[in-house]
Amino acid sequence: MASIAQEVAKELRSSIWGGEVLLPGDPAFEQACKTWAMPTVSTVPAVVVRPRGTMDVQAAIKAARAHGLQVAVKGGGHSATA
Secondary structure (H helix, E strand, O other), X not given: OOOHHHHHHHHHHOOOOOOEEEOOOOOOHHHHHOOOOHHHOOOOOOOEEEXXXXXXXXXXXXXXXXXXXXXXXXXXXXXXXX
């Protein structure tokens, strides 16, 4: 049986346009999760979405809501989680 993360990733891979959807074990996943605050961050995301545009962001938020997942935004390095 597929995990929630795998279900969400499958759904997102079919609904986003040009962005990336990463799961633990994917080659780019670890790098996508790195932050300057990594020693103080103890959580690892279930799914990472690298959107290419507004439609990708909307798809990611919609999928997270539908599956009861929390959303965190990694920005340009100006916050404790960036």
